Amino acid sequence: MYHRASSRRGRYDGVNWLLRMLESLGAIAVYLFAVIRSLVTGPRYLGETVRVGDILVRRCLLPVGLAVAPVGAVISLQGVHIFRSFGAEELLSSLLATAVFREYSPALASVMVAAQAGSSIAARIGTMKVRGQIDALAVMSIDPIRYVVLPGLIACAIVTPLLNVLTTILGLVSGWFFAVVLTGCDHGSFMANLYSQVSMVDLWVGMGKCLVFGTAVGLIAGYQGLQTTGGATGVGKAANDTVTFTIVLILVGDYLVSMLLLALGL
Amino acid sequence: MRFDRFVIHAVRAQFRGIPPMDEFVRHALDAGVGSIALLTLLTIFAGMNLSVQAYGTFARFGGQEMLGLFCGVGGIRELYPVMAAVVCGARIGATLAASLANMQISEQVEALEVMGIDPMRRLVAPRLWAVTLMLPLLCAYADAVGICASYFAAVHQMGINEGVFITQVQDIVTLPDLLAGVVKGVIFGWLVALVACYHGYRAAKRDGAEGVGVATNRAIVHAAVLCIVLNMFLSALMYA
Amino acid sequence: MREGFYYMPQTVPPPAVTFENVSKSFGKQCVLDGVSLVVPKGAIMVMLGPSGTGKSVLLRCLVGLIKPDAGNIFVCGVNLTGLDENKSADRTKLFDLRRKFGMLFQDGALFDDMTVGDNVAFPMRQHTKLREPEIRQQVAENLERVGLPGVEKKMVSELSGGMRKRAAFARAIALRPEIVLCDEPSSGLDPVMSATLDELILDLHHKLGMTFIVISHDTAEARKIATHIGLLYQGKLQCYGPADHILNSQHGHIKQFFERKTDGPIKVL
Numbered sequence: 001m002y003h004r005a006s007s008r009r010g011r012y013d014g015v016n017w018l019l020r021m022l023e024s025l026g027a028i029a030v031y032l033f034a035v036i037r038s039l040v041t042g043p044r045y046l047g048e049t050v051r052v053g054d055i056l057v058r059r060c061l062l063p064v065g066l067a068v069a070p071v072g073a074v075i076s077l078q079g080v081h082i083f084r085s086f087g088a089e090e091l092l093s094s095l096l097a098t099a100v101f102r103e104y105s106p107a108l109a110s111v112m113v114a115a116q117a118g119s120s121i122a123a124r125i126g127t128m129k130v131r132g133q134i135d136a137l138a139v140m141s142i143d144p145i146r147y148v149v150l151p152g153l154i155a156c157a158i159v160t161p162l163l164n165v166l167t168t169i170l171g172l173v174s175g176w177f178f179a180v181v182l183t184g185c186d187h188g189s190f191m192a193n194l195y196s197q198v199s200m201v202d203l204w205v206g207m208g209k210c211l212v213f214g215t216a217v218g219l220i221a222g223y224q225g226l227q228t229t230g231g232a233t234g235v236g237k238a239a240n241d242t243v244t245f246t247i248v249l250i251l252v253g254d255y256l257v258s259m260l261l262l263a264l265g266l
Numbered sequence: 267m268r269f270d271r272f273v274i275h276a277v278r279a280q281f282r283g284i285p286p287m288d289e290f291v292r293h294a295l296d297a298g299v300g301s302i303a304l305l306t307l308l309t310i311f312a313g314m315n316l317s318v319q320a321y322g323t324f325a326r327f328g329g330q331e332m333l334g335l336f337c338g339v340g341g342i343r344e345l346y347p348v349m350a351a352v353v354c355g356a357r358i359g360a361t362l363a364a365s366l367a368n369m370q371i372s373e374q375v376e377a378l379e380v381m382g383i384d385p386m387r388r389l390v391a392p393r394l395w396a397v398t399l400m401l402p403l404l405c406a407y408a409d410a411v412g413i414c415a416s417y418f419a420a421v422h423q424m425g426i427n428e429g430v431f432i433t434q435v436q437d438i439v440t441l442p443d444l445l446a447g448v449v450k451g452v453i454f455g456w457l458v459a460l461v462a463c464y465h466g467y468r469a470a471k472r473d474g475a476e477g478v479g480v481a482t483n484r485a486i487v488h489a490a491v492l493c494i495v496l497n498m499f500l501s502a503l504m505y506a
Numbered sequence: 507m508r509e510g511f512y513y514m515p516q517t518v519p520p521p522a523v524t525f526e527n528v529s530k531s532f533g534k535q536c537v538l539d540g541v542s543l544v545v546p547k548g549a550i551m552v553m554l555g556p557s558g559t560g561k562s563v564l565l566r567c568l569v570g571l572i573k574p575d576a577g578n579i580f581v582c583g584v585n586l587t588g589l590d591e592n593k594s595a596d597r598t599k600l601f602d603l604r605r606k607f608g609m610l611f612q613d614g615a616l617f618d619d620m621t622v623g624d625n626v627a628f629p630m631r632q633h634t635k636l637r638e639p640e641i642r643q644q645v646a647e648n649l650e651r652v653g654l655p656g657v658e659k660k661m662v663s664e665l666s667g668g669m670r671k672r673a674a675f676a677r678a679i680a681l682r683p684e685i686v687l688c689d690e691p692s693s694g695l696d697p698v699m700s701a702t703l704d705e706l707i708l709d710l711h712h713k714l715g716m717t718f719i720v721i722s723h724d725t726a727e728a729r730k731i732a733t734h735i736g737l738l739y740q741g742k743l744q745c746y747g748p749a750d751h752i753l754n755s756q757h758g759h760i761k762q763f764f765e766r767k768t769d770g771p772i773k774v775l
Contacts (some may be wrong), residue, residue: 009285046290055361070498074344077501082335098323103315105292116487123479130475230663232371232475233618239482244304244357251308255315259423262322292619308604365619373615378571380627 003081011158028107031145031223035153038146045147053155056117060163064112068167071104072096072175081120092179094197100171101198106206107254109164110213113156114246118217121152124224126238144226153218160214163172168206209257216253217246272464274336279393281387289388296361298406301354301404309408312349313415314423316341321424333426334434337416342409342439344501347447350408351401351454351493356486358401359462362393363485367478373471390467394459401455404447446499446504450497457496458489520583522547522685522717523568528577530563532704535562538574539741545734547684550711550718552728554763555738556772561721562612564738565687568601568719569607582606582684588593599626600640605633608678608716610688614670616662622649622673623658629680638656668699675706679716688720692727704730725764737763739772 038044079092125148128134134144172194180186224238224245279285320336366389369375377384413435420426462485468475514595523545537560545551555561563656567579568573579586581603588595589603595719616625626645630636636644642658649655652672657665665673671691676717678686688707692700708731710716722728728735728749736746745752752760762770 031287063487063491067494071495073498074501077505078339078344081505082339086332090307094326095323098326099319102322103319111352112490113486115490116483119360119486120479120481123476123483127476127479199321232478233364233366235475235479236360236368236482239479239486240357240360240364243360243486247353247356248304248308251311251315254316255311258315258318258322262318324730369617372613372618373611374617376566377609377611377615377617379571380604380609381632382601383632409705 001042005224018045026173027225031226032219034143034145035149035219035222038143038150043146045096045151048147049151049154052121052151053159056159057162059120060113060116061249063116064109064143064163064167065170066239067112068105068108068171069174071108072100072171073178075099075104076178076183078177079177080095080185089185090193092185093176093190093194096179097172098202099167100175101202101206102164103254103258105168105171106164106213108248109167109256110217110250111247113160113163113214114217114250115153115243117156117159117248118221118242120226121156121218121221123235123239125149125152125222126228129226130231130234143185145222149218149222149226151221152222153215156218157211157215160217161210164210193256205257206253209254213250213253215245217242218251220245220249242260243249269464270439271461272467275386276390276394276460276463279384280391284388285391285395286388289392290395293362293363293393294400297354297401298400299363301357302407304357305350305354305404305408306411308353309346309349309411310415311343312345313337313412314419316412317416317419317424320474321324321420321426330424330426331430332434333346333420333424335432335438337413337420338435338438341412341416342447343443343505344482344497346408347405347414347450347454348493348497349412350405351451351497353459354401354404355454355458355489355493356378358397359458359485359489360482362397362459362462363466363481364478366390366393366463367469367481370467370469371471371474375467390463393463394456397459398452398456401458402451405451405454406444409444418495446500450500453500454493454496457492461485461488461492509524519547521545521548521580522582523629523719524578524579524580525564525579526642527676528564528567528574528579529571530560530567530574536741540566540577541741541743542577543736543740543746545717545719545745547717548711548715549733550707550720550731550734551734552598552661552720552722552732553736553738554723554725554728556774560741561738565609565721567685569604569609604747605681606684608681608683608686610671610674610678610691612689612693614662614674615676616670616677618662618706620662621658622660622662622665625662626658626676626680633681640677640750644680645676648680649673651679651710652676653702668695669700671703672706675703679710679714682714683716685717685719688718690721690723693722700724700727701730707731720750725766 017197076092077095083089083092126207128148134148136145137144176190180187180190221242224242228234228238308487309503316337317333321330324330324332324336369389375385375389378388415427417431420431421428465481465484465488469481473480521544521734525541525543528538528541529536541564552559553564563572568581570589574587577587584599586603586704590598594645616622620628623642623645626648627641629662630641630644645658652675654669654672654676656674657669657673662670691703695703704727707718707720711718720727720731720734732749734747735749735752739759747755753764758771762772
């Protein structure tokens with residue numbers, strides 16, 4: 001289903017490259033179409049989706065938590081210096097909250113989900129592909145996309161925003177800890193100013209970003225996994241490429257969203 | 267093999283004489299040159315994003331003019347070194363782990379042992395050296411690209427006065443800051459390589475392709491988390 | 507004398523390999539249980555047995571990759587098991603002993619980041635002080651001997667399964683070792699390719715006088731090349747001796763294995 005025509009090394013390497021690009025684009029288009037079709041029509045393997053989601057949450061909780069808490073801490077740490085020199089210490093908490101809600105929480109939650117879930121899903125599907133299990137499913141009349149890719153996709157899409165909530169809280173808590181407990185900012189003014197610059201828009205934007213990025217992780221991991229060739233080395237490459245592409249997507253997308261919001265005056 | 271014993275063997279292998287040069291050069295080029303394109307792309311976007319976000323945030327306080335300070339401090343001290351370490355470290359770590367795991371499951375490591383070659387010296391030590399030396403260079407590169415990207419976004423998209431921006435950056439960023447970024451790069455590089463090689467080396471033959479996947483996955487996650495958490499401690503140490 | 511074991515005369519040159527009551531367990535699973543055998547110099551010993559019964563472990567104990575729990579292993583008269591990896595004097599002895607071996611792994615275990623030529627040259631470059639032109643010449647010679655002339659520049663991934671095994675063979679014999687170990691050389695190969703590999707073993711044995719220890723579950727191979735045959739089942743060496751005695755033996759395990767029958771003392775788990 002996802003076989004690629006072999007490309008011979010000839011004198012026309014430029015044309016070869018172009019052909020391979022077109023092949024890839026075609027394969028991606030076919031894949032996206034298949035995914036959308038599986039989303040819309042049945043049968044759906046809800047049991048599998050729940051199982052994958054459960055594993056995902058358990059595996060991602062620790063890395064995501066460990067990744068975000070330091071960011072809040074570092075923002076406080078560096079921010080305190082700047083703000084103290086301006087005598088505007090109480091602004092630190094609102095900077096922290098805005099940065100965490102709008103930017104670092106969704107970005108980091110997505111990046112860590114990409115690193116953990118993306119690479120493990122791609123590796124799992126890739127292993128199934130090189131061991132012939134994907135073909136085995138097809139022969140048993142089970143659509144691999146429905147059974148293997150879609151549960152991962154839905155699980156990622158749902159779990160990433162949920163993790164975002166956790167990371168926001170963690171980021172704020174660790175920022176508070178560094179600011180109030182360690183560097184001696186005033187607790188009262190910290191809490192008072194915390195939500196002064198944060199609005200519901202920030203929250204929705206953050207969750208929306210996570211939903212989109214999570215879906216992207218699931219999609220890319222599924223595609224890379226199904227396209228794995230070349231035995232065990234291919235599996236490592238699939239996982240690696242998934243993480244690379246997703247991180248690029250997240251950072252570029254993040255930037256575009258920021259520009260958009262700025263243009264819209266939010 | 268437990269992690270502490272692996273570290274002892276690896277460090278012993280790494281510092282006992284010069285590692286095989288051909289392996290070292292190959293891995294260094296792989297890690298350095300292979301990451302440059304990705305790092306450039308990501309740092310440009312991260313730098314521009316930093317300016318945009320900071321502008322949006324500071325505009326709420328009326329403090330747009332502080333943009334240069336924030337981009338200088340936030341960027342050079344924190345964002346660019348950590349981003350280089352996390353993104354490149356995760357990628358490089360994945361490649362190291364995958365290649366070592368693959369060699370384990372196809373008995374190539376055993377073949378080396380049978381031929382009387384110490385796999386730690388031939389395989390692990392060059393990888394450690396390559397990444398330890400390459401990552402700080404990548405961090406420095408990220409600093410340079412990032413600050414240019416921030417400048418571009420601040421001046422051409424947000425309309426900040428370029429003279430003010432540059433002066434602020436020059437005021438707030440000192441040589442120790444730049445050196446701190448490089449030192450972070452060395453520490454991150456060494457630890458990422460160590461963890462990645464550990465996961466790759468641990469792959470067992472009977473796991474086959476799955477072993478490679480697991481090793482890669484673990485290397486990526488541990489590298490990323492390690493860099494971020496360690497960065498917090500290092501920053502606290504250097505700046506508090 | 508136990509049934510299935512044939513008296514081994516005291517050989518005048520010391521035997522290539524001697525196992526004395528070697529045992530090894532992994533956790534609760536006993537993989538080798540009191541294995542004792544002698545491989546004379548210049549023999550081709552084929553160790554048969556059902557899959558997963560510890561034949562590979564036997565081989566790995568021989569090269570010192572695995573340390574047995576009990577018993578002694580002698581290689582050309584030197585006690586391998588007595589060597590302690592942590593003592594540097596012993597490490598040199600282990601190193602010297604390993605140089606007596608060449609090993610052919612099940613999937614070849616060629617280094618896939620090097621060309622075939624570099625793979626075959628690897629042991630020479632690492633352990634000898636030969637100059638490049640000499641090394642290249644020897645590589646070409648070895649590859650021709652195994653029937654792969656002119657593949658030096660190819661990468662490992664470009665070779666087929668049979669070619670890979672032969673290239674690995676060329677690497678195994680690069681330093682003209684005294685003892686060549688083969689871990690299931692014909693697994694995954696078609697009959698013609700297996701026959702080619704068998705001919706290769708016989709050829710090298712005849713021309714270079716090497717001792718061969720072959721792990722296999724291919725009875726045709728055993729019939730063709732073996733001078734000595736052993737059968738390992740459930741960790742125990744069920745029988746061992748010169749090939750013509752074993753092949754004509756009425757021993758239950760041997761009969762079942764060679765006649766490919768399901769009923770007999772060997773049970774499938």
